[in-house]
Amino acid sequence: MMGNPQPSPVAPLIPTPSHGSIELAPEQPREFHFAVTWVTLFAHLDLLESSGPRVQAASAPPPLALVPVAPSAMPADKRSSQDAGAETAAWEMVVPKMIRTTDGDFAPAETVPRRLL
Amino acid sequence: MRNGADNVQPSNIIEISLQPGVQSQIDSALALRSSGRLEEALGALTDPHEYNPYLYTVRGEIEFSLGRFHDAALSYFSVVQSEPDNADAHYNLALCLQRSGRWDASCQAFERVLALDSGRHAARLGLGASLLYLNRLDEALAIFYQCSDALEGPAVFGKAVALQLQHRSGEAENAYEVLLSLDPNSEETLSNLIALGVETNDLDRVRDYSQRLLKISPQSPVALQGLAMVALERQDHHAAARYCDRIVQLMPDCIEAWHNLRVALDRILTAFSVPKPIAVGSMLAGPEVK
Numbered sequence: 001m002m003g004n005p006q007p008s009p010v011a012p013l014i015p016t017p018s019h020g021s022i023e024l025a026p027e028q029p030r031e032f033h034f035a036v037t038w039v040t041l042f043a044h045l046d047l048l049e050s051s052g053p054r055v056q057a058a059s060a061p062p063p064l065a066l067v068p069v070a071p072s073a074m075p076a077d078k079r080s081s082q083d084a085g086a087e088t089a090a091w092e093m094v095v096p097k098m099i100r101t102t103d104g105d106f107a108p109a110e111t112v113p114r115r116l117l
Numbered sequence: 118m119r120n121g122a123d124n125v126q127p128s129n130i131i132e133i134s135l136q137p138g139v140q141s142q143i144d145s146a147l148a149l150r151s152s153g154r155l156e157e158a159l160g161a162l163t164d165p166h167e168y169n170p171y172l173y174t175v176r177g178e179i180e181f182s183l184g185r186f187h188d189a190a191l192s193y194f195s196v197v198q199s200e201p202d203n204a205d206a207h208y209n210l211a212l213c214l215q216r217s218g219r220w221d222a223s224c225q226a227f228e229r230v231l232a233l234d235s236g237r238h239a240a241r242l243g244l245g246a247s248l249l250y251l252n253r254l255d256e257a258l259a260i261f262y263q264c265s266d267a268l269e270g271p272a273v274f275g276k277a278v279a280l281q282l283q284h285r286s287g288e289a290e291n292a293y294e295v296l297l298s299l300d301p302n303s304e305e306t307l308s309n310l311i312a313l314g315v316e317t318n319d320l321d322r323v324r325d326y327s328q329r330l331l332k333i334s335p336q337s338p339v340a341l342q343g344l345a346m347v348a349l350e351r352q353d354h355h356a357a358a359r360y361c362d363r364i365v366q367l368m369p370d371c372i373e374a375w376h377n378l379r380v381a382l383d384r385i386l387t388a389f390s391v392p393k394p395i396a397v398g399s400m401l402a403g404p405e406v407k
Contacts, residue, residue: 026387029349029357029380030373032342034312038278040305041246044271045239047181047212048205053171 139169146175155183170196170203177209186216197229204233208240215243220250238265245275254279270299274306281309286317302333311343320347338368349377354388357381 098106142161149158162176177192190213196206211226227244230237241264248257258279264272277292290313296306307330314322327343334340345360361378364371 027376027380027383029346029377032346032373032377034315034339034342036278036281036309036312037305038246038249038275040274040303041242041271042215044268045212045215045243045246047178047209049178050171050174050205054174054200054203 139165139167139172142166143169143172143175146179150175150179150182155179159183168195168199170199170206174206174209177213181209181213181216186213189213190217190219202233204230204237207233208237208243211240211243215247220247223247224251238268242268242271242275245272245279249275249278249282252282254283258283270296277306278309281313281316284316286313289313304330304334304337307333308337308339311339315343315346320350323347336367338364338371341367342374345374345377349381352384354381354384358385 098108101107142165146158146161149155149161159176159179162172162179165172173192173195177189177196180186180189180192190210193206193210193213197203197210200206207226207230211223211230214220214223214226224244224247227240227247230240231244234240241260245257245260245264248254248260258276261272261275261279264275273292273295277289277296280289280292290310293306293310293313296303300306307326310326311323311330314320314326323343324347327340327347330337330340331344341360341364345357345364348354348357348360358378358381361374361381364374365378368374
């Protein structure tokens with residue numbers, strides 16, 4: 001007997017067929033199932049535990065401003081006749097020029113309001 | 118002396134709620150969690166008085182620790198709804214969906230993380246793992262190639278698996294060999310190499326990798342099955358019976374092992390029962406002296 005001396009629930013062996021009985025083909029082994037696994041990958045995927053309430057980053061004011069460059073000082077009565085005026089207006093992106101002040105802060109270089117074209 | 122309280126008019130009374138706030142719920146839960154009382158910690162968060170993303174984050178963490186991945190996914194889902202730019206919450210949601218077997222949804226969550234923060238290499242690895250489950254092997258392979266050097270080992274493993282599933286045996290084996298050179302005791306690498314040897318019907322490799330795995334893990338069913346298979350193929354019935362016997366002890370539900378144990382024992386008995394020609398010379402010489 002092999003390494004396992006304990007009673008085994010293996011089904012009884014098929015008796016050797018005697019002469020005159022039907023000749024049975026010997027049973028063939030069954031294939032084991034060998035699966036491809038990738039559990040290793042999950043060992044590197046850990047939950048990110050938070051250390052406290054999330055602090056929302058304060059949104060900085062946009063440094064760019066859109067100003068109309070088309071003349072808009074037209075009288076209201078004239079504007080009403082030119083209903084396409086708003087659609088034809090051109091826009092220019094203006095980046096305010098900043099200069100460093102003596103106390104290390106920044107201030108707009110132009111204090112005079114920008115003249116519209 | 119007049120009591121000042123007499124002057125208080127109803128309009129001046131400030132109503133102070135006696136209902137505990139969300140913060141106290143969170144504090145209680147954190148204290149309970151730190152003492153290992155996860156169920157009670159979760160209980161402290163079950164009925165939030167108001168919506169708070171941090172409460173749901175803590176709740177998701179506790180549910181994840183308890184293995185309640187579906188519940189954890191719901192908690193993190195509510196967090197990402199209120200904080201769509203929270204990459205950590207999206208990543209944790211992806212993990213919960215992955216652990217729940219929701220591979221497709223987890224892919225979307227991982228992709229969202231990478232859209233928010235392309236430097237999240239763990240998210241890339243997670244995405245690759247989920248793509249493997251979805252059998253989207255080309256995409257998985259591409260993702261593993263994008264992984265950074267920080268995750269070289271797992272990325273190579275992912276590549277090897279994708280290649281193996283694509284039946285690119287030679288490339289897969291090369292990748293696995295790289296891994297074995299880095300970590301000779303990687304059980305899953307050896308296990309997959311055994312599967313690769315079975316697929317290519319390379320019995321020598323199956324035997325070698327099985328023996329290596331058995332040295333590292335003497336109870337490894339995969340190693341024992343590999344050795345049993347080789348023994349059966351090579352008509353070594355005693356060895357086959359021995360390995361199958363060990364498998365059925367470890368895995369009593371393995372029908373193949375029971376069947377193959379019976380086949381091996383049958384063949385051993387059949388070999389005994391076959392009449393052998395009598396050697397006249399040896400009979401005349403008398404009993405052999407050992």
